[in-house]
Amino acid sequence: MRIAFGVEYDGQPFYGFQTQKQEPTVQSCLEKAVSKVANHPVRVICAGRTDTGVSATQQIIHFETTAVRTPRQWVLGVNTAIHEGVSVLWAKQVDDTFHARFSATSRSYQYRILCRKVRPAINRHQLTWVLPPLDHKKMHEAAQYLLGEHDFNAFRSSKCQANNPVRTMHEARVYQVGDHIICEFRANAFLHHMIRNIVGTLLKVGKAERPVQWVEEVLLGKDRTKAGMTAPPNGLMFTGVTYPHSYRVPPNETD
Template sequence: MRIACGIEYDGNPFFGFQMQKQEPTIQSCLEQAISQVANHPVKIFCAGRTDTGVSARQQVIHFDTDAERTPRQWTLGINTALHEGIVVLWVQVVADDFHARFSALSRSYEYRILNRSVRPAINRQYLTWILRPLDHDAMHEAAQTLLGTHDFNAFRSSQCQAPHAKRTLLQADVVRDGEEIICHFSANAFLHHMIRNIVGTLLKVGHGNKPVCWVTEVLRSLDRKQAGMTAPPQGLTFTGVTYPDQYQIPNDATKQ
């Protein structure tokens, strides 16, 4: 039996999603908690791995089990055993051909910037603070040049293990809400550090150091050295995943 879950987590206490030597990771905590409820070892698969410090409002995972539990029993049992920085939002049985990663049609993130002259005290671990004024309209205009299917090699890290850099960017919006600038991104998939590198590049436009058209030049260069800095991870949140309707997977934190 294949089980899918919606997961919310605070990325700050963890060394990213994927299991590694440094602990704790989100994957290791989830596998330990789910295995405890299932009474057998469980391996999970996620829609998209996140880096150290990156949070998620609606990550999706799946695992296989022979254990008979109701969705409520899974949810309550796993949450009782989980690290306080992670919570299961919903649980449902899915078709055997469902895969949290490979069945996904798109993934969405947001990047939040506090743009004011003094540092934040509240929610500081979930924001990137930029004290110099930013032109969010110029940033938004520049971001539109990245929409569509392109080779995003200029925006991926040197550690990226993807076999190619071709991705389809579906949304790239930059809006201001008072002192906050929020960047919304959706794509069929993202490369390692792709969003943080795009944001770092857009910041050069927002500061007026580069013109809007420069972002297109960076994209076409296919050269990571031509792009801006890698923006800090704290402002980045994984916000949702979309799947084919046949799987009936929710794309937000609400369920039924």
């Protein structure tokens, strides 16, 4: 049977989601804990891989198992066995056609910036600190050039393995809450470092180093060297995934 989990994690102690030579990773921790509860080896597949230091509030994974467990048993069992920086929020048996990555219709990220004169002590691993002034209204205006279907080659890492740089940006907004400037993005999919490169570019606009229209020039130029710096990973959060309603993922309270 196929089981889906909703997972949250603090990215600070991990070398990203995907299993690699450096440890720990979120995937390896999940696989060890789920395998223990299932009593057989398990491989998990996620909706979107995150880099070193990047956190998630609603990552979706799925795996195959022959073990019969209730959703509550999966949640309690895995959370007892796993690294303290990872928590399973819910578990649900899903149709065999469901795929955490390929069934997704959109993914959402949030980038949080603390804009004040004093460095942060609280939640510093999930913030990027920028000295004021920073014009969030101009950053939001500039972000609107990214909406729709575009070639996002200007905003992807040189290590990006995607064959096609075209993505569709459904939402892009920047707003302020107290000392925090929040950047939110939703797209059908994202390229490697795409959000961090976009934020690094928007920061140049917010700091009045570049005009609002410059972001459109960078996008159309398709040249990574013309964009802003890659923003630090610790401000980035994977915040959700959407799927066709028929899968009922994530589940609601009646499921």
